[in-house]
Amino acid sequence: MAQPLDIASLNGEFLPLAEARISPLDRGFLFGDAIYEVIPVYAGVPHLLDAHIARLERSLAAIDIPLPHDAGAWRHLVTELIRRNDGGAMAIYIQVSRGAETGRDHVYATDTRPTVFAMATELQPHDYSDGVSAITLPDERWARCDIKATALLANVLARQKAAAAGAVDAILIDGDEVTEGAVSSVILVEQQTLVRRPHGNEVLPGTTTDHVIALAREAGYACREELIPVQRMLAADEVWLTGATKGIAPVVRIDGSPVGTGRPGPVWTAVNRLYEAAAS
Ligand SMILES: Cc1ncc(COP(=O)(O)O)c(C=O)c1O
Known part of the structure; x- marks a missing residue:
């Protein structure tokens, strides 16, 4: 803590x-x-x-x-x-x-x-050299998740389940689609292209995800905003969780199954280096 x-x-x-x-x-x-x-x-x-x-x-x-x-x-x-x-x-x-x-x-x-x-x-330092794990859970929050409200009961319960499973966060699923983490935003990498869900009422407009996407675009990576069915996330080359105190966490396991190679990926290594340079 x-x-x-x-x-x-x-x-x-x-x-x-x-x-x-x-x-x-x-x-x-x-x-x-x-x-x-x-x-x-x-x-x-x-x-x-x-x-x-x-x-x-x-x-x-x-x-x-x-x-x-x-x-x-x-x-x-x-x-x-x-x-x-x-x-x-x-x-x-x-x-x-x-x-x-x-x-x-x-x-x-x-x-x-x-x-x-x-x-x-x-602010505790992170060691992401072996990546982090996440679980998926149904998104049981209210309909205005774009507001950074302190009423966080659903997030608290989801994050607690993640902690009990030894995971850094719970990735929340609304119907069939990924919304965001209980305390983070989600970015996928598919063949060198970054993909995230567009901002809207269902997700917090993350300051870190916006910054990371801007850094990646400057470095020449294509970035797309699309709805993300859960199967698409599970098949991605890389999955990242971003947040102000978390930075960019490379997810190497979701619900016990490996993401991509099961190791932090090359796009994470490159973009995280840019992020750390900009944050220091
Ligand atoms: C639900 C949720 N989504 C996304 C984020 C990431 O937002 P930011 O990058 O501005 O910290 C957070 C951060 O706490 C969050 O609680």
Whole structure:
């Protein structure tokens, strides 16, 4: 488990995480009425910060929470948290809930002050030299997975099943089609071409998958956006899981069967090198 660092931020105040207090009437606690972001930091520098702030603002707008900060203030919050936690490698978690009201009611007041909480956690290094394994599970989430909502019960249960199976993540299947991982996006490689599902309500628009696709295109790889039937994924040369704190994880086994050669593939090796160079 990634351990939190000392200094957090609550509603504009920087304080030790152990001293941060939130009301039990906060709608984030009562209803999961909240959104979040996770921003990786390498050598004290936040990675893809603008993309994370843009998605944070998009998530807030999608659930009708008024923007508590402009982009400059989000940037300041992130850089200040990094500085107060002594820089280096970490992940910044930001959560914005609709705030605390005087009681519990599904209907919300439109003038409630949002609760803005942020903390820094350790960013653990990965060793992907032998690849990772994944399992498949039915996608049992709601119909707006494009919103980075903190209501993650279905993701939590799926990720727990993956962990119990010794897998890094569960790849979720809706009907016959791959949507995404419980905590990651999915990219296939078929004969040197990268394939991913188009963004839409069924998946989170991943900052890492967008960045990886852009890097691969620049390097001359063809990239396509298509729906992915599960059999197509299982027959792919390579399968990758991407995420802000995960980077690009090469999947070498799915439900116990090998992917491609059963080893991290050559396209992963090439694109991961570009990704690591861009992230350092
Ligand atoms: C459900 C889901 N999909 C995709 C991703 C990848 O998004 P990003 O690359 O922005 O971290 C995540 C990351 O946590 C996720 O939880």
